[in-house]
Amino acid sequence: MGGGVRERIEQVRRRIAEAAGRSDRDPNGVELVAVTKSVAVSQIREALDAGLKVFGENRVQEAKGKVALLGSPSTQWHLVGTLQTNKSKLAVELFDLIHSLDSVKLAASMDRHGAALRKQVRALIEVNLGGESDKSGLHESELLPLLQACRAYAHLTIEGLMAIPPFHRNPQDARPFFRRLRLLRDEAADTHPDYRLRHLSMGMSNDFEVAIEEGATLVRIGTAIFGNRVEA
């Protein structure tokens, strides 16, 4: 994987367009979320200079410093990692979209902080499709009950679903999980037609093309843009 951040972004954009083309989709219907966890501010600046507008972080505290340094009205910050209720106030303040709503308790807390800030909080519901106990997200059987419960929360807008399938070396093995998430979204849209569940946040560096073929509207990509992370 050669080149600088700018070249890799161009490559990723090209691959997004090709995957969209293969599935008769408009490439503009796929938003690239550049995942910048543990990425240095100088590298994020390169991505900004290359025209990226949407950034994803997975820790609230780490994002706070970066938003303070790099935030601007034309830049969006998404929370893609697990959110603990005790961090939800700061998360609601910082982020434009929270991909990891997975409980009624968290929904209630996000709604309360949204009301206090007079902010409409946008969120996706994270589904744990692999049933992996060490991963966040709710079980798919809890999805419709959570959507039902969210009717009580006027400051919360649910815009779709997110999932992180179990890791597979072969991206084709992730396809059934992406397909499942799309089906769950379609079912939820049928039973709750007044929600606008337009987003499917699925696909990472290893499997985003397959995710796009299966309907992803948000792909969360770190390594393919910024190189391998040195995990903290």
Ligand SMILES: *Cc1c(COP(=O)(O)O)cnc(C)c1O
């Ligand atoms: C780190 C991370 C990504 C990006 O993963 P890459 O494999 O580096 O593209 C996407 N989504 C979430 C939730 C992550 O934590």
